[in-house]
Amino acid sequence: MLNRLIEEMGVPDLVVYNVEHFIPGTILDIETPAFEECWRAMALGGFIVGREVARLMLPRGSGTIIYTGATGAMRGRAEYINMAVGKFGVRALAQSMARDLGPRGIHVAHVILDGGILSTRSGDAARDRLSSMFPEHIAETYYQLHLQHRSTWTQEIDLRPWVEKF
Numbered sequence: 001m002l003n004r005l006i007e008e009m010g011v012p013d014l015v016v017y018n019v020e021h022f023i024p025g026t027i028l029d030i031e032t033p034a035f036e037e038c039w040r041a042m043a044l045g046g047f048i049v050g051r052e053v054a055r056l057m058l059p060r061g062s063g064t065i066i067y068t069g070a071t072g073a074m075r076g077r078a079e080y081i082n083m084a085v086g087k088f089g090v091r092a093l094a095q096s097m098a099r100d101l102g103p104r105g106i107h108v109a110h111v112i113l114d115g116g117i118l119s120t121r122s123g124d125a126a127r128d129r130l131s132s133m134f135p136e137h138i139a140e141t142y143y144q145l146h147l148q149h150r151s152t153w154t155q156e157i158d159l160r161p162w163v164e165k166f
Helices: 002-009 032-060 081-104 124-129 135-147
Strands: 014-017 063-070 106-113 156-159
Touching: 002 032, 014 032, 014 135, 032 063, 032 081, 032 106, 063 081, 063 135, 081 106, 081 156, 106 135, 135 156
Parallel strands: 014 063, 063 106, 106 156
Antiparallel strands: none
16 A cells, blocks of 8 residues: 555655454453454554654655554553553654654654544434534644654644543
């Protein structure tokens, strides 16, 4: 997919890795293949995309790589083991990459989405009360991260609707 993108559009200036794969369960009932499947989608996938994009961005010395996290990147929760391990892994990956690639001109950031995201399935009450995050405002934050001057790069930011408890 990345090779096709580059053929059609060139090396990207901004790449967002926004993957969530979740199979619910506790430590007692999650089978190894399900655990590995979630880890592969989030952490291993993020590593592969980050590595390949960094290799392309480094020769020109610029670019932005943003990883989407979740509340699970900050704290594990019962029955969300697969989510927590995958998102913890993505957060660690972004931190390590930022320290490695930042001095070489590549901005790496991790965005924690702590709350629900408004969708076509959300009720009117969610939109009216602003109790879910609006996708267009999440996208605007990502774009602003990309535009940041090198003297003030953000490595991590958390977004949540005003009613979310944290």
